[in-house]
Amino acid sequence: MHHNLAGLWIAVLAVLTAAVHCKTNSKDVEALNVMYKSLNSPSQLSGWKSSGGDPCGDSWEGIKCSGSSVTDIDLSGLGLRGTMGYQLNSLTSVTSFDLSNNNLNGEIPYQLPPNTRFLDLSKNQFTGNVPYSISQMTDLDHLNLAHNQLKNQLGDMFKKLTKLKQLDLSFNQLSESLPQSFKSLSSLKKLHLQNNQFSGTINVIANLPIEDLNVENNKFTGWIPEELKDIDSLQTGGNSWSTGPAPPPPPGTPPIKHAEKHHSGKSLVTGLAIAGVILAVLAITIIAIAFFKRRSDSFLPSSHFLDEERRSRRSSFAPLASRELSRRSGADAGKDLKELSPVLDSATIDIKVLQNEKTTPTGARASVSDSESANRMIATRSNSVRATSFSLADLQVATANFASGRLLGEGSIGRVYRAKYSDGKVLAVKEIDPSLFHGGPPEEFSQIVANISKLHHPNIAELVGYISEDGHSMLIYEYFRNGSLHEFLHLSDDFSKPLTWNTRVRIALGTARAVEYLHEICSPSLVHRNIxxxxxxxDSDLNPRLSDYGLASFYQRTSQNLGAGYNAPECKKPSAYTLKSDVYCFGVVMLELLTGRMPLDSSKPQSEQCLVGWASPQLHDIDALEKMVDPALRGLYPLKSVSRFADIIALCVQSEPEFRPPMSEVVQALMQLVQRSNMNMREDLGASRRTDDYDV
Structure with missing residues (x-):
């Protein structure tokens, strides 16, 4: 009896111990690892690691958890330096994120914990824009970005932030007028905008339930709205307000919703009189109903007029047509408007698109089936990571013995086949040419597999497994049914809708992130050599996945290093290839996205055959640029966005490697392009496809 009881207690303690020391969600761990490295691995973050670890079980400094998920990050006032990392969007359970009062610099990352309610990044040295990704953080209650060096116009990003109660953007360098979406901040109690360079009027905030407003020391003009003058805590000095009585509102202006709290005594008396009349009418109505009880239905006041009034007050406004349509007219514009209806349904960026998350909306792709996920390569997150070893015999069956009908492509280091297994799993298999191995493949190939299997990023095609058997050396990847960007741009058929402009920008940004990861996050840096x-x-959501990374040693041994048209001027021999050569190749890809042309096309006139040589002199000529844009876009693009895109290309394809920017700057430039253009990125899936019929 006693032995059984003791055994029971031991079992209970074991369960409790396991619960207390449960492993933290792997995505949370990886995001915090990246963050730790980006903060220069500070000693004050006790318990933190640059690889692996258990933040919840081991009580990392400033981290709170619920179960195995990180929910709170509080690193305020720790003297931290560096940047915040690039993978914060993986922290999907974090609701409180406080890095205030540190020495963090650079731009605020576009990717932030998406479900945060409390976000405080104040009192740092952040530069650049307020990230547009905030537009999708619909649970935000408290946002504080004060005392930084943020600049430029504040994006129109507040339409969905109806829960936001406190907003502090004070002591920055933000400029121009307040965004119209401020009108949607229906819960806002505190708004601090002091010590910026805002201009224009503050009429957009007149209807908000603000109790604490500070707009001091800006460049505001016009009049302070009457509705704001009775706020308990109001500070408006240091602006250029107009004097004299304010002009009457324009005809048709709706009544102010919150005016009742600012009415004068006369208005109050009027209101009481109206209330008395209403009460009298109600009393008479009740008496009439009681007296004519049997005929009450016919005497009850109809709700028809009330409904009509409600309908007139909340009449919806159709969104303005995209600037992409302003270039069209007549029947063509009507046809384009119909095709672009997904764009016009929403005026916000889909943050999951820009963050390139692997999470998928309901009804969209599932990136890996259950059976496929069982064959993922990661056994641990340590340096001994190994990919899954596949059977050559099974692969021969899955590829019909490497039949020509399963051949997906052939490059300078080997062929790629499509392998379809009996459980429905489909994979892509890259066979490395045996002649590229010096003295035999096993040892070198094993090292390459180990290195590649450690690389994880939402915009790279991850390694699933490998085969090293009977003289065969093969790398096995996820298979993407949409094929490559080359096929979409240059080999599309009549059943494919062309890639829209926003899709092209998204592909450029995602690819740039992948290259940035290889160049600046991986240690040591990895040169791709075949971008x-x-x-x-x-993938099926048209997110880019960079492949063929980690194989630079093979490409260095081939005489044909790159496809025609991609070679940077310095690459006369493979050994001259550097990180900046990768940047050049990426610039060529951006040119393909811009023009729809191939890097080298012998069917064009002699002066236009080399894409870089033809396009480069025209990238800053706005008239020439319009003529260069891919005709498949049919004029549906914002010219400012195209011009900024061309500016980035021009930097990347400069002939001198030292003048080309690092990939982190390319990523930032593309993100700024998206933010400044207020791009709607949701239309991609509806307007760019390979499977739907193309309506001509």
Whole structure:
């Protein structure tokens, strides 16, 4: 009896111990690892690690958890330096995120914990824009970005932030007028905008239930709205307000919703009189109903007029047509408007698109089936990571013994086949040419597999497994049915809708992130050596996945290093290839996205055959640029966005490597392009496809 009881207690303690020391969600761990490295691995973050670890079980400094998920990050006032990392969007359970009062610099990352309610990044040295990704953080209650060096116009990003109660953007360098979406901040109690360079009027906030407003020391003009003058805590000095009585509102202006709290005594008396009349009418109505009880239905006041009034007050406004349509007219514009209806349904960026998350909306792709996920390569997150070893015999069956009908492509280091297994799993298999191995493949190939299997990023095609058997050396990847960017741009058929402009920008940004990861996050840095549109695969959501990374040693041994048209001027021999050569190749890919042309096309006139040589002199000529844009876009693009895109290309394809920017700057430039253009990125899936009929 006693032995059984003791055994029971031991079992209970074991369960409790396991619960207390449960492993933290792997995505949370990886995001915090990246963040730790980006903060320069500070000693004050006790318990933190640059690889692996258990933040919840081991009580990392400033981290709170619920179960195995990180929910709170409080690193305020720790003297931290560096940047915040690029993978914060993986922290999907975090609701409180406080990095205030540190020495963090650079731009605020576009990717932030998406479900945050409390976000405080104040008192740092952040530069650049307020990230547009905030537009999708619909649970935000408290946002504080004060005392930084943020600048430019505040994006129109507040339409969905109806829960936001406190907003502090004070002591920055923000400029121009307040965004119209401020009108949607229906819960806002505190708004601090002091010590910026805002201009224009503050009429957009007149209807908000603000109790604490500070707009001091800006460049505001016009009149302070009457509705704001009775706020308990109001500070408006240091602006250029107009004097004298304010002009009457324009005809048809709706009544102010919150005016009742600012009415004068006369208005109050009027209101009481109206209330008395209403009460009298109600009393008479009740008496009449009681007296004519049997005929009450016919005497009850109809709700028809009330409904009509409600309908008139909340009449919806159709969104303005995209600037992409302003270039069209007549029947063509009507037809384009119909095709672009997904764009016009929403005026916000889909943050999951820009963050390139692997999470998928309901009804969309599932990136890996259950059976496929069982064959993922990661056994641990340590340096001994190994990919799954596949059977050559099974692969021969899955590829019909490497039949020509299963051949997906052939490059300078080997062929790629499609393998379909009996359980429905489909994979892509890259066979490395045996002649590329010096003295035999096993040892070198094993090291390459180990290195590649450690690389994880939402915009790279991850390694699933490998085969090293009977003289065969093969790498096995996820298979993407949409094929490559090269196929989409240059081999599309009549059943494909062309890639829209927003899709092209998204592909450029995602690919740039992947290259940035290889160049600046991986240690040591990885040169890709084969960046081209045929190595940029597109998943079913048209997110880019860079392939062929980690194979630079093979490409260095081939005489044909790159596809024609991608070679940077310095690459006369493979040993001259550097990180900046990768940047050049990426610039060529961006040119393909802009023009729809191939890097080298012998069917064009002599002066236009080399894409870089033809396009480069025209990238800053706005008239020439319009003529260069891919005709498949049919004029549906914002010219400012195209011009900024061309500016980035021009930097990347400069002939001198030292003048080309690092990939982190390319990523930032593309993100700024998206933010400044207020791009709607949701239309991609509806307007760019390979499977739907193309309506001509």
């Amino acid at each position: 081209k549109s045929s190595n940029i695969l597109l």
